[in-house]
Amino acid sequence: MRLKQETKPKNGLVKKSVEALALGADELDGEIESLLALSDTTSNTNGESRRSSTQGWQRLLPVIGLTVLVACVVFKEYIFEKELSPDMANNNKTDHTNNIILNHTTTTISSQEPAVAKESAAPIPIQLPITAPPTTVAPVAPPKTPAPSTAAPISTTSFFLLDNLSGLKEKKQNNLKFFLVAPPETTSQLVADPTRAANYYKNALNEESAEIWLHRSFARMTAFQANTPHDADVILVAGYLHLKNVNGKNADKDALEQIYEKHLIPDDDNSANSTQKASRMNKPHLLLFPTWNPGVAKNIGIPNIVNRLKKGGLQNLWSVGFERNPGWQGVPVKKILPIPYVVHPHDPLQELLEKAEHAKVSNSVFYAGDSRKHAEEWGGCSRTNQILPLQSAAKAQNLTNIDVRLVGRGNRLSQEEYNHRMLVSEYCLILCGDTPTSRSLTSSMVAGCIPIQVGNRLQGKCDPPCRAGWGWSVSGADNPHLPYTDVIPWDSFPEIGEQELIDRGPAVLEESVFQVFQQDRKNKIHSIMQETLSGWIYGWGDPVTSTEFGDAVEYIWNSFGAAIEKAQSGR
Secondary structure (H helix, E strand, O other): OOOOOOOOOOHHHHHHHHHHHHHHHHHHHHHHHHHHHOOOOOOOEEEEHHHHHHHHHHHHHHHHHHHHHHHHHHHHHHHHHOOOOHHHHHHHHHOOOOOOEEEEEEEEOOOOOOOOOOOOOOOOOOOOOOOOOOOOOOOOOOOOOOOOOOOOOOHHHHHHHHHOOOOOOOOOOOOOOEEEOOOOOHHHHHHOOHHHHHHHHHHHHHHHHHHHHHHHHHHHHHHEEEOOHHHEEEEEEOOOOOOOOOHOOOOHHHHHHHHHHHHHHHOOOOOOOHOOOOOOOOOHHHEEEOOOOOOHHHHHOOHHHHHHHOOOOOOOOEEEEOOOOOHHHHOOOOHEEEEOOOOOOOOHHHHHHHOOOOOOOOEEEEEOOOOOOOHHHHHHOOEEEEEHHOOOOHHHHHHOEEEEEEOOOOOOOHHHHHHHHHHHHEEEEEEOOOOOOOOOHHHHHHHEEEEEEEOOOOHOOOOOOHHHHHHHHOOOOOOOOOOOOOOOOOOOOEOOOHHHHHHHOHOOOHHHOOOOOHHHHHHHHHHHHHHHHHHHEEOOOOOOOOOOEEEHHHHHHHHHHHHHHHHOOOO
């Protein structure tokens, strides 16, 4: 009955439980020995012996109860430790050779809590060395079993802390089925020479590669694919329109329109019956070629494609977009699904998660960006008016926690330095530009730098000095430009007024951010950012041949399901 002492407890609580169980075993042995002794007298007809035996069993019952209770605690702790042990945790995380977690909900992160430097009376200068990230990306093969990682698994305490702090909305799985339409003329034929295609995307704006990341990522989601358009709930429409437009190859817009008309609008002669055709035509069709400028949209043929499809009878057209901009995507604002801008991370996902927990300089604020010379004319956005009060006060008062600047060709930060400054800063300003959106929101979410929305344009609103102008739309509060509103509670993140920042400079940061967002609130935001980090990444490396994919498309698919549900309910 004695518990062997070579049992090796894994933590203090288990050790105490083992000791208690051993003690219980000792007491149990003693009581059993007493009962055995009493049993020798059972042949004696003396009632006193029978009473002693009964009393012995009564003494034994509490000991048995205690022993069973402690055994349950040990068993529970053993199971919990086993679930969170490094060997088990490595089944849900990756190393340099396999850094993509296809199901982001199983991400295992470092055991450290989101580290934030202690607040002090005087601001701490941001004078840290700049460490450039690796220049190459390790290849990945998702089906392979990941090698054991040296990173510490998340501790029991951290697990419950993050679980309690998480402020994500309840995530609903999108169980709709899609049929993916990818005309060879605008997809596979364009990457027949992968080196040429890779060179194009390497030298193009980041956002142009979204079209190929989206197509290739959805093609991998076989669990949600229908075998025929008739069996699908949604039709997805792919196309590498930016790549196809190289050297003006989209100049023949009529030919481009005909390609999509042929693949998306059933021929009456080939349709089984009119009812089946009508059913297919009424299904939501989601266009997967986002762009970033109305002029570019016109050049690559998006308005022409949309107009031809509408004339052909497709009225339920949707599009992904970096913002709800009909001039970019050709469909109404309520039919545009906001998606993240494109970043090119060098580090594997596990390292990004660990870096996002990097110690931040308390109440430090970072911003670096172009002045956008047309922004004030087109929408009342003056980055100069917003940044100058902060710069002036920082210089006059020696506020070393404020690092904000407008840059141009002569003083632009390297990508490594920009990434590093985001990494060590606690907050990053998200300013308006020519339009409400920019890549800075995605960059800050990946770097673990809490975004401060300046103004409410990202929320679809337009309070002064914002004004409706050229090249973008005031989408309205029901149609924000922010991605993933179905899971991310954006109202938990800091926001300051655009005019307030212009008028009051650092004082508005102090009153509306530093004093309001104490450590518990910052921890909650960091937890949200950690849990959704993989959803801001499309992939690593060359979008034409890479096998390293992020979770952006999974998040986009779920957001689209929520948008369809909202549209059908009339909300």
